[in-house]
Amino acid sequence: MRKIHLVDLQTQYEKIQEEVDTAVLDVVRSTAYINGPEVKSFQSELENYLSVKHVIPCANGTDALQIALMALGCAPGDEVITPSFTYVATAEVIALLQLTPVFVEVNPDTFTIEPEAVRAAITDKTKAVIPVHLYGQCAQMDEVMSIAREHGIGVVEDTAQALGSEYHSAKGSKIKAGTIGDIGCTSFFPSKNLGGYGDGGAMFTNSDELAAKIRRLSNHGQSKRYYHDDIGVNSRLDSIQAAILRIKLRHLNTYIEARNAAAAFYDSKFDPIPQLTIPARCSWSSHGFHQYTLKMTGVDRD
Template identity: 55%
Template sequence: MTHKITMVDLHGQYQKIKPEIDQAIQEVLDSTAFIKGPQVSQFEKSLSDFHDGAHAITCGNGTDALQIAMMALDFKSGDEVILPVFTYVATAEVIALLGLKPVFVDVKKDSFNIDIDQVEANITPKTVAIVPVHLYGQCAEMEPLLALAERNKLFVIEDYAQAFGAEYTFKDGSVKKAGTMGDIGCTSFFPSKNLGCYGDGGALVTTDKLLAEKISIIANHGQRVKYYHDLIGVNSRLDTLQAAILNVKIKHIKKYEQNRQAVADYYDKALSGLPFLSIPVRSANSTHVFHQYTLQLKGVDRDHFRQYLESHSIPSMVYYPVPLHFQKAYQISGIEKGAFPISEKLSDCVISLPIHTEMDNDQLSYICEKIRDYKA
């Protein structure tokens, strides 16, 4: 094999666009406009174009994006926000930080995404919002979720940190990008994300102009005019250097997406039918941008399987080993083991394989051959 197998290959990806990236960085260094330089508004314009004209506001990271969204929607202490219990901690963290009450619900076994029936069952007079997380790169079932939210006058904040570029098709044939379907979409440009910068970065998108203005004010200390603070805000800005890098990388996003999908197609073909695992199920309504390629193991000890892969120099990861209701910081009295059986089962049986923009067929055929050879 030509290259060591890694979960992500940011170095290989950088080498291919090095001259463009180096020049973009050098321009920022020469201008020294490190905060709110012109590259930031240029990137916001590209982001808006990418999201079919929705307003795009950048911020410091994806976690801040979620927090700013909830601040902009004026949620008050004690308000309830419904979210999947099988997700990255950031979603619950900001809810707790703002004094809101996280209300966990289970996910669907096949899609890993929020279970709409459970959302409905958990709506109370205190519920203000639902946060679907488009896990691993595929949109949650947004059409019924949006209808449910509308019937109950709830806000929808999409966490699309893992699904940048995914598209959802509605029954009437209309197609919308992840992030643009709810009231606000929040994403992350963490380096390993499908569109990643070289540090922390994040953004919010919304089709509501007034909300967009409020978001950009909150993200910058609540000020519209410097030193005049109309709202309580936060200091959460995308660095100019990161914006310059993202301006280069967003031009390649379609290709990056196709590369990931090609890897997923390869895995699908080579691994389908094996008795000890199931391959990811593709949703009928959403494209999959494969931030992760996640298998469910059946009747196999995951640690044993991971050690076997590791012994053949094949890395793997578990997203996520502990559902939120078992995390020490997020335990809610009355919620016991068995409360969310699907998430509990998934946290025991999921395993993500290497997937990134630079994988080649030699690597893929080697990984799949070793997996096929596995004896439980």
């Protein structure tokens, strides 16, 4: 049987090999390995792509979620609402910060958080909610935002699987995933829709105040060299990764189109099989197809 990779990173690399090899060598020769010009250029190019005021790159998507919760001022004992069905990192960072994860159900068709379940889970200890745009489709952000604003809680979007996907707001506008809540977080893990050749992540926000805090927290709590105002972490994106991500960002829409074409092909083959349910497409979001997931009934899944 032919082995089929989840993502064919080899072919993807071969198509941009010359550009990538040159960019990586340029960084090596420049010796600007940390926070060099490539990181700054990537940051502003991603800000343009997302139409968001601030992008703050960091070391990985898990750090991005942790720093986002720290920036919102979450303190031990606070509750954070998160879907019961997500990648472990979402809940892991909540526990790591000694916060209490409060799990709520997801919509069984789209696998994104149920807004009414969020409302029902709010207590006077709730500090934030983390909607996860699982598999590449956005959660119902209009509803989540209005519930969060009503109760004065923060919203951290976990966009690790949906960078480039668009949320269709009730007002008619299309907004990039991760730019709707207070802070959006993403991962540049190699298999992600925008993946580097190692670990990487970023946070997005339209708030100047939160951006300054996030920058400080991801750099040892330092606002000025050797002035450590907060307890922070050391979480930076390497210049080599930034150089690669700059090239791949230019192809991100094409990568997403290719994922959608593959999904349409899978649909045509799987839909006629009665035991399989193909992925639902919701009305409020485009799909980035980070994952193509089938539901099975009446069969042994294993």
